[in-house]
Amino acid sequence: MKKLLYSLLIAASLFCMASCMEIDNFDAPDAHVTGRLTDKTTGENFITDHGDTHIRIWEMSYSINPAPQSIPVRFDGTYNNEKLFAGTYDMLPHNGPYWPADTIRNVAIGRKTVTQHFEVTPYLHITDFEAVLEGTTLTLSCRLSAPFTEMTINGEIVPLPNVLEVRPFLSLTQYCGAANYIGEYWTNDYRVNLRRAWSNIDTDGDGKSDATYTITVPVKKGYTYNVRMGANVNYTDQKFNYSEVKRIVVPND
Amino acid sequence: MTMRKNNIYILFVAVILGFTVSSCHDLELEPKGIFDEGTLFNSDYGIRTYLGAIYNELPIEDLNYYHNRGYASGNDIGNYWEAQKNSPAVLGAEAAGRRDGDGTPEYWPYERIRRINNFIEAIPDYSAFHSEEQINEYLGEAHFLRAFYYFGMVKRYGGVPIIREVQDPAAPLEELWTPRSTEYDSWKFIYEDLKFAMENMAGTSVTGRANRYSAAALMTRAMLYAGSTANYFETLNITAGPAINAGLMGMRREQAAEFYQYVVEAAHFIQEGGYRLHDGANKEIAFTEVFTEDLNGVEDLFVKLFGPYGNQSIYNSRLNHSWDSMVLPLGTGLASDVGSALHPAWDLIKLYQMPALAEENENGDLVPVRFNSLNDLWQSEEMEPRARGTFFFSGMTELASGEVMDLQAGVYRRFPGTLADATADAQTNDYMEQYRIRTHAGRGEIDIQTVDGVPGVKINGLYGLSLSGGDEGRSTTGVFIRKYVNPRATAGERGLYRSSTPFKVFRYAEVLLNRAEALYELGLLTGNESQKAEAFVYINEVRARAGARPYTMVAAPEDVSEEINALYPIDENLQFIRDERARELAFENHRFFDLRRWRVLHTKMENFYPRGLMGYYVVNEGKYIFLNDREKENRGLNYNRANYHQQIPGGQINRNPNLIRNDGH
Numbered sequence: 001m002k003k004l005l006y007s008l009l010i011a012a013s014l015f016c017m018a019s020c021m022e023i024d025n026f027d028a029p030d031a032h033v034t035g036r037l038t039d040k041t042t043g044e045n046f047i048t049d050h051g052d053t054h055i056r057i058w059e060m061s062y063s064i065n066p067a068p069q070s071i072p073v074r075f076d077g078t079y080n081n082e083k084l085f086a087g088t089y090d091m092l093p094h095n096g097p098y099w100p101a102d103t104i105r106n107v108a109i110g111r112k113t114v115t116q117h118f119e120v121t122p123y124l125h126i127t128d129f130e131a132v133l134e135g136t137t138l139t140l141s142c143r144l145s146a147p148f149t150e151m152t153i154n155g156e157i158v159p160l161p162n163v164l165e166v167r168p169f170l171s172l173t174q175y176c177g178a179a180n181y182i183g184e185y186w187t188n189d190y191r192v193n194l195r196r197a198w199s200n201i202d203t204d205g206d207g208k209s210d211a212t213y214t215i216t217v218p219v220k221k222g223y224t225y226n227v228r229m230g231a232n233v234n235y236t237d238q239k240f241n242y243s244e245v246k247r248i249v250v251p252n253d
Numbered sequence: 254m255t256m257r258k259n260n261i262y263i264l265f266v267a268v269i270l271g272f273t274v275s276s277c278h279d280l281e282l283e284p285k286g287i288f289d290e291g292t293l294f295n296s297d298y299g300i301r302t303y304l305g306a307i308y309n310e311l312p313i314e315d316l317n318y319y320h321n322r323g324y325a326s327g328n329d330i331g332n333y334w335e336a337q338k339n340s341p342a343v344l345g346a347e348a349a350g351r352r353d354g355d356g357t358p359e360y361w362p363y364e365r366i367r368r369i370n371n372f373i374e375a376i377p378d379y380s381a382f383h384s385e386e387q388i389n390e391y392l393g394e395a396h397f398l399r400a401f402y403y404f405g406m407v408k409r410y411g412g413v414p415i416i417r418e419v420q421d422p423a424a425p426l427e428e429l430w431t432p433r434s435t436e437y438d439s440w441k442f443i444y445e446d447l448k449f450a451m452e453n454m455a456g457t458s459v460t461g462r463a464n465r466y467s468a469a470a471l472m473t474r475a476m477l478y479a480g481s482t483a484n485y486f487e488t489l490n491i492t493a494g495p496a497i498n499a500g501l502m503g504m505r506r507e508q509a510a511e512f513y514q515y516v517v518e519a520a521h522f523i524q525e526g527g528y529r530l531h532d533g534a535n536k537e538i539a540f541t542e543v544f545t546e547d548l549n550g551v552e553d554l555f556v557k558l559f560g561p562y563g564n565q566s567i568y569n570s571r572l573n574h575s576w577d578s579m580v581l582p583l584g585t586g587l588a589s590d591v592g593s594a595l596h597p598a599w600d601l602i603k604l605y606q607m608p609a610l611a612e613e614n615e616n617g618d619l620v621p622v623r624f625n626s627l628n629d630l631w632q633s634e635e636m637e638p639r640a641r642g643t644f645f646f647s648g649m650t651e652l653a654s655g656e657v658m659d660l661q662a663g664v665y666r667r668f669p670g671t672l673a674d675a676t677a678d679a680q681t682n683d684y685m686e687q688y689r690i691r692t693h694a695g696r697g698e699i700d701i702q703t704v705d706g707v708p709g710v711k712i713n714g715l716y717g718l719s720l721s722g723g724d725e726g727r728s729t730t731g732v733f734i735r736k737y738v739n740p741r742a743t744a745g746e747r748g749l750y751r752s753s754t755p756f757k758v759f760r761y762a763e764v765l766l767n768r769a770e771a772l773y774e775l776g777l778l779t780g781n782e783s784q785k786a787e788a789f790v791y792i793n794e795v796r797a798r799a800g801a802r803p804y805t806m807v808a809a810p811e812d813v814s815e816e817i818n819a820l821y822p823i824d825e826n827l828q829f830i831r832d833e834r835a836r837e838l839a840f841e842n843h844r845f846f847d848l849r850r851w852r853v854l855h856t857k858m859e860n861f862y863p864r865g866l867m868g869y870y871v872v873n874e875g876k877y878i879f880l881n882d883r884e885k886e887n888r889g890l891n892y893n894r895a896n897y898h899q900q901i902p903g904g905q906i907n908r909n910p911n912l913i914r915n916d917g918h
Contacts, residue, residue, distance in 0.1 A: 065910040067903055100492050161490050162820075183889075186860050187678055193815070234820055236491045236917045238894070 031084040032113040033057075037077045037093055040119040041147045045077030046098070047122075049169075049177020052239045053096025055079050055118070060106065061087035070094065075175055086110045093118045095237040099151050121147060122241050123160060123233045128212065129243035131227050136250065138219045140168045142229045142243055144209040149198050161233040163201055166192040166213045167240065169228050176226040176245050190217050194231075222252040290375055295382040300391060301567055303372065307365055307398050308462075308567045312405025314341060314842035315557050315756040316574040316737060323358040328572055334749050337579035338594035338724075344854075344892060345844030346600040347835075349730055349863040349884040359902040360409055362402050363416065369399045370419045393453030397468040400446035404475045407443065408846065409899045411436040411482075411502035411915065432911040433901075435500035437508060440479035444515060447472040451522060460549040460556050460755070461566030466526050467555035470759035472519035473767040479504075480512035480771060481850040484778075488821045488852055489894065494916035502898045502915050510778050516771035520764050528554065528761045536800030540642030543762075544737045545754060552761045560753025573750040577742055580734040582716040583696055583726045586654025589748045593716075596730040597644055599864035599881040601839055604832045605640040606801050608633040610866075610879045611672050618671040621878035627661060627868040630879065639799035643839050645733040647714060647868050652740040659714030660728045662867035663691035666705050668878060675880050678862075680887060689869075693721040704872045711870070718867065724886045730865025731879075736840050757841070762798070765791040766834050773830055785826070792833050799837065804829055818856035855894035862889055 037046040037053065046053070054070035062085070071081045073096070092103040098120035107116055129142045144166070150159045168190055169181045192213045194201065201209045219225060225248045230240030293299035310326045317325040317332055320341045325332035333339075335351070343350040373395050376388055383391070406413045414431035415438070422429075434442070450468035458464035483504035496502045531552045533539030543552060561571045575591075583592035608630060611619040624630065628648035631641055645651065647660035665688045668675070674684040681689075692700035692712045696719075700712040713719060716727050739746065739754045746752060769788040776785035786806060793803040810824035817823075823831075831851065835844055848854040864881045871878055898915045906912045 063910070065906055065912070067906070068914075183860070184678070193818070195815075195818070195820070234488075234490050236489075236895075 029083050029085040031086040031109045031111060032080075032082045033071075033084060033089075033107075033109050033116060034080040034113060035078070035116040035118065037073055037079070037096075037118050037120055040121045041125075046073075046096070046120055047242050047244070048073055048075065048077060048096060049179045049240075049242065050075055050175060051179040052177060053098075054094050056092045056094035057084075058090040059085065059087050060090055075177075084109055091116060091118075093120050095239065096120065097124070097232060097235070097237075097239045097241045098122045099148065100153060121151075123235070124163070124231050124241040126229055126231060126241060126243035127208065129229055129246070131246045131248055133219070133248055133250065136219050136221060137216060138170075138225075138227070138248060139214060139216050140227065140229055141212050141214040142166070142231075143212050144201065144231050145207050146198055146202070147207075149202075149207075160198045161235050162197050163194045164232050164234055164238060165194055166215070166229060166231045168215050168217055169230055169240075169242070170217065170219070171226045172223065174226060176228050177242055178230065178240050185217055190215055219248070219250050221250055224249045290371075294372075294376060294379045297383075297387075300376075303368075304394065304398070305567050307368060309572070310362065310365055311398070311401050311557075312360065312362070313557050313756065313758050314846070315758070316559075316576045316752075316754070317572070318842055320344060320352060320845075321358060323360065325572065325574075328750065332572065332574075332750070334575065334591070335594070337575060340595055340840075341842050341845035342595060342840055343863075344858060344890060345846075345848055346598055346857065346861060346863065346890075347839055347844050348598050348601070348734070349596040349724070349865070349886065349888070350594060351724075351888075352890065357409060357896075357899065359904075360405055361902060361905055362405065363414075366399060366402050366416060367419060369395050369402070370417065373399075374419055389453045390455045393450045393455075393465065393468070394463060396446040397450035397454060397463050397471065400443045400450065400468070400475070401471060403439065403443050403446070404471065404478075407436070407439045408475075408478050408850075410901060411496070411898045412439045412500070414909075414912070415439065415442050430909045430911040433501045433913060436482070436502055437500060437504050440475070440504075440512065443475050443479075444472070447475070447519075451519070456526070457550060459566050460547055460553070461558040463555050466523050466528065467759060469519040469522045469526075470554040470764055473516045473523075473764050473771075474759070476512045476515040476519070477767045477771055478846075478850050480509045480516065480774065481852075483507075483509035483512060484774060485821065485850075485852040486897075489897065489917075491917040495913050496898075496916045499913060501913055506778075510775060513771040513775045513778070516767050517775070520768035520771075523554065523761070523764050528552065528764070530761055530765075530794065530798045532798050536638035536798070537641045540639050540799060541735065541740065543760065544757060545740060547755075548760075553757055554759035554761065554764070555757075557756040557758050558753075559755060574752050574754075575749045576737050576752045576754060577739055577747045578749055578751065581651065581738060581747065582658075582728065582733065584654070584656060584716065586744050587651065587656055587747060588726075589744060591749065592726040593728060593733060594725050595734060596724070596728060596863075596865070596884065597732040597734055598730060598884070599866055601835060601844075602640075602644065602732060602866050603881070604836050605643075606635065606637040607640060608635040610881075614671070619673070620671050621668065621675075621880060623871070623874060623876035623878060625876065627877050629877075630868075637799055637801040639801060639836065641735075643734070643736050643836075645735045646866075647717070647731065649735075651738070653742045654744075658716055658733060660717045660731050660733070660868060661711065661714035662718040662728075662731050662865075662869055662882070663689060664704060664710060664712055664870045664872055665689055665878070667873045668869075668871045672880070676864075676882055678883070680883060680885070691718060691720055694719050696722060696726050707872055710872055714868075718885070720885065728865075729884050729886065730863070731867040732865065734840055762795050762837050763841075763843070765795050766830070766837060770827075770830050770834070773827055777824075777827070788830060789826075792830060795833060795837055801836075804833075817853055818859070819853045820856065821852075849897060852897060855892045855897075858890050858892035860889050860891060862887060 039046045053073045056068050056070050058066045071079050073079045089107045090103050090105050091107050093101045101120050125145045126142045127145050132139045150157050169176050170185050171180045226245050227248050228243045228245045230242045232238050232240045293303045317336050319336040319339050338350045342348040343352045376391050412433045412435045415434045447468050451465050454465035486503035531543050531548050578588040578590050579594045581587040614620045631646040645658045650657050694700040704710040769791040772784045773788040789806050810826045812822040813825050813828050814823045863884045867880050867882045869878050895918045900918045901912050
């Protein structure tokens with residue numbers, strides 16, 4: 001009797017284990033897409049921070065109403081994804097601080113590396129960025145310029161959205177921006193609150209802000225900071241356009 | 254052994270026989286253990302049973318509502334012990350608590366809507382059992398319930414699929430894949446259902462069940478939400494995609510006036526029904542009674558009952574909540590489990606009429622006002638009684654236990670500085686390090702020290718701040734919530750899931766506030782000054798019951814939008830109306846949804862840290878001061894503006910590919 005029970009048990013467990021032996025009939029996704037985001041007005045790579053902008057993709061060959069996926073754009077404006085399913089995708093630069101871009105339809109992404117570049121037009125440029133250190137006081141200044149004050153989108157003339165604020169971004173790593181900053185500096189004390197239309201910022205119409213925006217922040221001795229300034233406009237995601245990064249070494253004594 | 258073998262053989266034969274014989278039975282029998290439609294719909298008792306389950310799951314943000322997990326509908330259905338700690342009050346800046354993520358969970362109650370549709374289609378067939386009037390009342394009630402479920406969805410997603418009829422599961426899939434209606438049409442659908450309910454429901458009902466004035470109250474709230482969305486959606490400037498282009502999310506400003514007008518009409522209907530504010534000689538007590546007494550037909554328009562109460566009303570869920578235990582501190586006669594996990598925040602407290610806590614010194618800097626006792630704050634004539642009915646300030650007595658809420662947070666050796674020195678964004682700075690003393694005392698302990706040679710200085714109150722022990726058990730902001738605390742509770746009723754204080758879903762004060770806001774917004778849209786002025790008649794009605802000074806409308810109001818970083822101008826009169834809502838409806842889970850529909854939540858909640866109203870003793874002066882310190886847990890809050898229109902759940906899109914996703918995510 002015992003033998004019977006044991007053999008039944010072994011048979012049952014073997015039966016259960018059988019499903020583990022089977023090899024998955026799907027390969028891991030290995031399609032590869034890469035490329036960069038460039039600033040249409042300068043031809044340079046688009047200046048951003050990690051997580052501020054994405055390439056949004058829709059796998060059109062899989063579903064009639066596909067869920068969007070996002071590929072983050074790196075600090076230097078490039079992006080890369082090596083783990084996609086081969087198929088046909090729609091691609092769009094998404095939620096970054098630039099005028100709405102056009103979706104590129106039906107990009108065939110397969111085993112071979114596909115390179116897809118995108119051109120975007122930033123809402124703002126941060127120009128004349130200066131960082132002056134005096135003792136433990138860092139004075140940051142910049143001006144804004146707008147490549148376009150209006151844009152024709154789907155046959156409608158859309159004005160540049162209201163400019164919201166100018167902020168400093170300080171970081172202790174090589175990365176710097178709205179995803180990599182020292183939180184103490186993100187307060188209302190260290191910003192320029194604008195919340196107004198571009199026509200009130202650039203009254204003489206030369207494409208640059210009339211004012212130079214200056215923000216003074218305290219820094220600590222013996223630290224090396226990476227510093228940049230950013231400004232944002234009131235669009236869907238309110239992300240920032242940035243200046244280049246400056247390295248500030250605060251001496252120890 | 255043979256015996257056993259025989260047994261197995263007999264058993265085997267019996268089982269085989271059982272299988273074969275069962276096929277002779279007819280399977281198409283009415284199951285005896287299930288009440289079918291015919292049994293339920295031919296009596297009022299049966300209909301109450303049918304509708305009771307639908308009432309239980311109404312999207313009411315009540316005392317159990319968990320911001321990230323949703324509604325509790327039964328004691329073991331979504332009723333989490335930490336629900337109150339995760340109240341929407343946290344993201345509405347009313348209180349310090351917990352919050353994980355800023356979305357609200359998926360809400361897609363078409364299963365309940367199907368049951369309501371089934372009822373609407375079937376009940377006219379039971380005219381042999383009910384009078385025509387009764388059938389119309391049932392139909393009205395069903396339309397109210399359906400509108401309530403749709404309100405729960407439309408305020409989250411914008412336009413949703415509108416299903417008026419019971420769908421046939423055998424129909425072709427293409428027919429079942431109902432696309433989303435526009436947001437405008439979805440709100441209008443709610444309007445039509447509620448209009449039908451107001452015309453057909455009974456004029457009175459038992460506590461817990463809805464009547465035509467409940468429907469009108471929902472009308473004022475829902476249409477105000479619709480009006481605000483139309484009025485302010487475009488200020489967000491979301492890049493148009495498929496959803497916006499098809500009108501599935503958002504509306505245009507021109508559409509706002511229509512909805513605000515509906516609010517005014519429904520509020521008038523309720524006023525005509527004889528509803529009024531509950532008042533009394535003692536304004537503080539009168540205000541607390543609004544939340545602890547049955548005021549059915551007076552101020553209460555619709556109430557959600559908790560606890561066991563047999564057949565007296567529509568509910569029979571035996572659902573309880575833990576409000577007393579989660580807002581009062583641990584202590585004798587107070588909370589017996591967890592204790593004070595939701596702490597009132599300065600951002601709310603500062604809106605009330607109260608004595609000045611700071612004054613300018615000769616240099617023009619703000620310095621804390623010196624008080625002789627912490628009690629001087631709430632005992633002052635200047636403090637509005639409603640604030641005492643909403644909060645326990647330090648020194649107030651909790652009625653059921655008789656305990657005095659001593660909430661002293663710490664001491665300062667001296668206080669030579671300004672308010673800014675002591676309330677900087679940092680948790681500590683050189684100034685605080687030098688002068689401030691706080692304690693790590695355990696629960697139920699008072700720390701006594703010798704400070705600068707002065708012996709016997711009490712560092713903390715019995716229920717006041719301790720730097721140890723996390724965010725539970727004692728105060729972290731210097732104030733406790735009093736609203737909805739049961740003044741007759743026995744100690745046994747102050748544990749987890751032991752409270753059953755009913756929740757006032759709609760009360761007349763909210764109707765007045767809805768009416769005032771709609772009137773003022775209408776006045777702004779059309780330039781009608783008399784509508785603006787009328788708004789303050791209702792605001793002052795609310796303020797009179799609260800014991801607060803009446804407000805006089807400012808003729809040339811200033812724009813105050815800068816302060817809260819709003820994306821559009823807000824005049825100070827309108828802001829006063831909004832703040833009055835915050836004061837009157839505090840902790841009733843309106844604030845988060847209000848800030849959201851005004852589209853000011855994301856700019857307010859940008860790296861936001863809650864603060865408290867902390868009482869300190871200044872040792873060398875022998876005086877007390879109040880500081881609005883950062884709450885010690887120091888949890889920063891943000892709100893993702895994409896969630897003004899929540900994303901359509903992916904699982905639903907998998908079932909119905911015709912659902913278009915919202916833009917901006």
